[in-house]
Amino acid sequence: MYLVDTIDYQKICCIIKTFEDNILFQKNYHSTWFLKSIANIQKEKYNYGLEVAFVGYSNSGKSSIINALTNQKKLAKISRTPGRTRLINIFSVTSEIRLVDFPGYGYAQVSRSISKKWKEMIFQYLNIQKCLQGLVIITDIRCPIKEIDELVINLAVSLNIPILLLLNKMDKVTRSIQKSKLFSTREKMLNFSNNINVELFSSFKKIGIHKLQFVLNNWFSSDKKLCQ
């Protein structure tokens, strides 16, 4: 009897804590501010606090998702022209917590050497960034998962970096396509790991924001050690 009570008490405390974290961070995401743009991850590596990176193919909607999450229209620059984000843009949620918006990988109109540099930057970043708590990979729901996405997923899995894969622009397809794409992508991700979270998202319709916040809150949870 006593044991059952203890377990219930622990469960309740855990639920309250998750709830508090969500309330706390929901406010904080909205007051996120631009910290700086950097061109070279090696030189400017942050070695304090916690961060989450947003990566994906050019034009998949990385910057729009950061704007939707923070409920700000112009925090991250968005553009119809792929390849708009050319530097790594870092945003601060608090003095210890950062969101990192990467240039999109793989776009034909950006010269091959620049595109190659951006890819290398992401691989380098994943390998060296000790503050990284998780990786949000963004794809356009209408496009197949690209080989470069798979390479990034493989590397993140091998480094034990948690992944959230967002199928963005869900507003562009019918409900049945949304469902089947979600199902098939979840199936596909099992080939990499059984721990990859896949969700639908639309920054236009503001769908999926709460799930995104929930995952980020977990990654940023106060139990995690700040890197120093």
Ligand SMILES: Nc1nc2c(ncn2[C@@H]2O[C@H](COP(=O)(O)OP(=O)(O)OP(=O)(O)O)[C@@H](O)[C@H]2O)c(=O)[nH]1
């Ligand atoms: N329909 C629809 N369009 C979207 C959505 N999210 C982003 N877009 C559009 O997609 C285009 C690219 O958005 P960005 O946020 O700049 O994409 P990005 O991945 O940051 O692009 P790069 O920085 O160039 O790699 C813009 O025209 C956005 O308005 C969405 O949920 N639905």
Ligand SMILES: [Mg+2]
């Ligand atoms: Mg961008």
